[in-house]
Amino acid sequence: MAETRLAFKAGRAFRRGSTNFVDPDPTKGAILLQNGEDGLLHFIWKNRSNNDVEEDLILFPGDATFAKVEQSAWGRTYVLKFSSSDQRHFFWMQDANGSRDEEFVGNVNRLLADPSIVPIWYSEGYNPNSQAAGPSTSTSAPAASSSQAPGSYQATPEELARIRQIVTSLGARGGAPAAEPEPEILLTDVLTPANLRPLFRSNPELVQSLFPHLPPDLPSPPNVETLERIVQSPQFRAAVRNLDMALRTGLLGGLVRTLGLPEEAGTGVEPFLRALQDQARREEGGGDRMETD
Amino acid sequence: MSGDDDSSGWQLTESDPGVFTELLKTLGVPLVVDDLYSLDSASLAELQPLHALIFLFKWVAGQSSEPSSGGQYDPEFPGFFAHQVVNNACATLAVMNSIANIPGLQMGAQLSELFSFTQGMDPQTCGMALTSSDWLREAHNALSPPSAISLDGLDLPRTSEDAYHFVVYIPYAGSVYELDGLKEAPVRHGEYSEGGEGWVAKAREVIEARIATYPPGALEFSLLAVHDDPIPRLQEQLSQLQAAGHQSEASELVVRLATENSKRERWAFENSLRRHNYLGFIHALLLGMAKAGTLDAVKDGAKKAFQERIEKRKKGEAMDED
Numbered sequence: 001m002a003e004t005r006l007a008f009k010a011g012r013a014f015r016r017g018s019t020n021f022v023d024p025d026p027t028k029g030a031i032l033l034q035n036g037e038d039g040l041l042h043f044i045w046k047n048r049s050n051n052d053v054e055e056d057l058i059l060f061p062g063d064a065t066f067a068k069v070e071q072s073a074w075g076r077t078y079v080l081k082f083s084s085s086d087q088r089h090f091f092w093m094q095d096a097n098g099s100r101d102e103e104f105v106g107n108v109n110r111l112l113a114d115p116s117i118v119p120i121w122y123s124e125g126y127n128p129n130s131q132a133a134g135p136s137t138s139t140s141a142p143a144a145s146s147s148q149a150p151g152s153y154q155a156t157p158e159e160l161a162r163i164r165q166i167v168t169s170l171g172a173r174g175g176a177p178a179a180e181p182e183p184e185i186l187l188t189d190v191l192t193p194a195n196l197r198p199l200f201r202s203n204p205e206l207v208q209s210l211f212p213h214l215p216p217d218l219p220s221p222p223n224v225e226t227l228e229r230i231v232q233s234p235q236f237r238a239a240v241r242n243l244d245m246a247l248r249t250g251l252l253g254g255l256v257r258t259l260g261l262p263e264e265a266g267t268g269v270e271p272f273l274r275a276l277q278d279q280a281r282r283e284e285g286g287g288d289r290m291e292t293d
Numbered sequence: 294m295s296g297d298d299d300s301s302g303w304q305l306t307e308s309d310p311g312v313f314t315e316l317l318k319t320l321g322v323p324l325v326v327d328d329l330y331s332l333d334s335a336s337l338a339e340l341q342p343l344h345a346l347i348f349l350f351k352w353v354a355g356q357s358s359e360p361s362s363g364g365q366y367d368p369e370f371p372g373f374f375a376h377q378v379v380n381n382a383c384a385t386l387a388v389m390n391s392i393a394n395i396p397g398l399q400m401g402a403q404l405s406e407l408f409s410f411t412q413g414m415d416p417q418t419c420g421m422a423l424t425s426s427d428w429l430r431e432a433h434n435a436l437s438p439p440s441a442i443s444l445d446g447l448d449l450p451r452t453s454e455d456a457y458h459f460v461v462y463i464p465y466a467g468s469v470y471e472l473d474g475l476k477e478a479p480v481r482h483g484e485y486s487e488g489g490e491g492w493v494a495k496a497r498e499v500i501e502a503r504i505a506t507y508p509p510g511a512l513e514f515s516l517l518a519v520h521d522d523p524i525p526r527l528q529e530q531l532s533q534l535q536a537a538g539h540q541s542e543a544s545e546l547v548v549r550l551a552t553e554n555s556k557r558e559r560w561a562f563e564n565s566l567r568r569h570n571y572l573g574f575i576h577a578l579l580l581g582m583a584k585a586g587t588l589d590a591v592k593d594g595a596k597k598a599f600q601e602r603i604e605k606r607k608k609g610e611a612m613d614e615d
Contacts, residue, residue, distance in 0.1 A: 189595035190588075191578060199578075199585060206581045213574035215565040219558050230566065231578075239438065239571035259576045273579065273592060280583030 002042070005111055006119050007032040008104040012045060012055075013077060013090035022069075022077065024092045029054075031091060033111050041115040043080065045091070055089070059112060066108040076101060099248055185269050187244035193232050200224050247272050303381040303430055304437040307567065308349050308457055310517055311560030312436050316388055319432045321401025324392065325523070329516040332497045337490060340520045345391035346462040346496055348503075350514035364471060364480035364499070372465055373408065376420035377474030385433045387459035389423060390472040391519050394463055403428050420474065436567055462500065464492035469499060524553055 010031045013024040028048040036042045036058070043064070045055035057064075062083060069077040069090070076093040093101050107119040200207055201224070211222050214230065230236050246252055252266030256275070259265075265275030306312055313326035324344065329336060337343065373393030377386050392398060393408055400408075407426055411419045423429060461472040464485065469492055471480040485495035504512065527550050534543040582588040 184599050185592055185595045186599060187575075189598045190582075190591050191575065195582070195587075195591050195594070196578065199581060199587065203581065203585060206585070210574065210577055210581070213577050215569040217565045217568070219561040219565070229562075230574075233563070233566050235438070235563070235566040235569070236571060236574075240575060243572070243575060255572075259572070273588065276576075276579045277583045277588060280580050280588075283580070284584060 002034040002036050005033045005035060006104065006107050009048070009094035010045070010091045011094050013092050015090070022090045028094060031108070033108060035115065041111060061114055064112055066105055066112065068105070078105065099245070185273065187240050187247070187269055188237065190273070191231065191240050193228065196231050197228060200227050244269060301379050301424060303379050303424070304434045305381045306384050306433060306437045308384050308459070309563070311563050312567070313384065313388055313517065314560060315436060315564050316385065316432060319435065320404045321399070322392060322404070323399055323522050324519055325521070326517050326519050329518045332500065332516070334490060337493050340518045343493055343518050343520045344395050344463070345519040346493070346500070347387050347391055347517040347519065348460045348462065348500060348514060349457050349517065350512055351457060364482045366478040367470070367481040368478040370470070370479040373411065374416050374419065374472055374479050375411070375423050375474060376416040378417070378420040378424045382424055382433065383459055383474065385429065386420070386423065386474050387461055390474065391461040391463060394465055416478065436564065438567065438570060462496045469495045471499070524550065527553065
């Protein structure tokens with residue numbers, strides 16, 4: 001019985017004639033890496049509409065790599081390419097949430113290089129590209145040594161247990177994506193009009209202090225309605241979404257410094273919010289102030 | 294993959310009539326772009342004289358490079374036609390293709406020079422000339438958020454909104470032409486008659502035929518109309534009517550002018566929102582929440598919302614892409 005090592009949603013893309021264009025095929029599919037009954041690693045593409053396996057490639061260690069297609073404007077196109085031939089298979093990520101692309105792709109390449117490895121799944125809040133030095137700044141990830149090279153990672157015993165659990169659940173579900181993430185905080189759920197409206201209504205001083213941060217070329221002078229309009233606008237929501245995604249890369253240390261926050265604040269959404277709460281406390285001038293009323 | 298997918302400093306813009314109209318203003322072109330919700334005679338009549346139609350649709354896999362029904366490639370097309378060389382520039386490219394062939398069009402000096410420069414160029418070279426034009430790129434980028442918070446270097450997943458494609462329909466030398474920056478040449482769709490609705494009647498046929506080739510509901514598209522700015526004309530008509538004492542007709546025009554002006558104000562508001570970097574505003578909002586003592590409760594609410602979404606997804610079809 002074949003053992004699924006990892007699986008994720010992906011569609012195929014095909015070269016357009018002899019051009020350099022690759023067109024995505026909309027068929028819903030999944031890439032699965034399985035240890036076959038033959039003892040070999042199989043790179044499989046399965047059609048999710050009818051569950052048919054439409055591609056089944058046997059790959060020996062080092063035969064192939066799974067690389068990002070940098071020239072793809074869409075950004076989530078990958079190519080399986082072979083060391084010994086010109087063969088190319090193109091794929092595109094089909095999970096609406098792209099924040100785990102790197103994780104999946106990293107594991108694909110690790111398995112392609114050495115099918116005996118255990119896939120590495122990031123725990124909540126952990127990002128191996130984080131610039132944070134010293135103990136972990138996220139709530140549940142184990143401490144990552146600051147001397148580690150980005151991208152390399154040694155699992156702790158707790159994580160190995162979790163990884164074993166995930167791999168088992170992968171097999172049981174027959175290829176479904178890995179265990180559910182624990183509740184995260186999305187900035188887009190924090191800065192909702194519903195959360196902001198009461199703030200505007202009850203805080204005229206805050207409202208005034210916000211005006212200088214608004215676009216300087218508004219057609220008419222701002223008021224509370226302007227604020228409400230802006231926080232509901234697609235442009236503002238896109239900016240919040242972008243900031244959320246950017247924070248998740250863990251690479252915003254430099255940017256958050258310009259806001260008077262420590263570098264750790266740029267390593268994720270929760271660190272960012274915690275650092276903001278610290279900053280608020282400091283600006284209010286008291287360390288004993290209770291955060292909730 | 295084609296090397297022309299590199300963004301070359303062109304940022305992604307929204308395909309909104311307000312954005313297109315602002316771009317035209319920057320180029321010194323006195324035309325306006327409006328959403329067209331219907332191709333019926335009444336809707337089109339309001340926008341005459343109509344200079345070009347832009348058909349936007351989500352890129353569907355398997356797009357063949359054959360011209361759509363009824364058309365033929367015209368590689369000898371003597372007018373302006375540029376290939377799409379950089380994906381992010383597609384909106385501006387569509388605007389260029391839609392206005393470059395309008396006879397006697399008023400425009401700013403830089404655009405005029407650019408059109409002279411590209412005269413006689415093949416579509417690929419023409420596209421590259423547009424893409425290498427610094428001032429044009431700056432005019433284009435002015436309509437999207439400043440790159441301080443641009444994510445191009447961070448390798449982040451893009452949303453599916455990026456996949457819009459633009460096709461321009463124009464009248465040229467008595468025929469309706471389709472200018473598609475991803476096709477090898479303009480497509481000639483046949484002659485139109487000058488009377489009545491003119492070229493738009495033929496264009497309507499062609500566009501409706503194209504829409505009909507997709508299964509119902511499979512194609513997400515919208516239509517934009519490039520036409521003269523109606524405000525000067527309406528204002529002149531209004532003064533004439535008022536001078537002649539035709540009060541009721543004058544008040545109708547007042548209403549139309551008011552509607553048009555409020556739309557322009559909305560566009561100006563949205564464009565100023567588009568150009569803005571929200572980092573400072575977001576910081577101030579979160580700080581404000583923290584100081585008001587509500588951030589903890591909000592964070593808990595956010596965690597709950599996230600959890601609820603996961604539960605919903607588990608219950609629903611697990612493998613569908615949003």
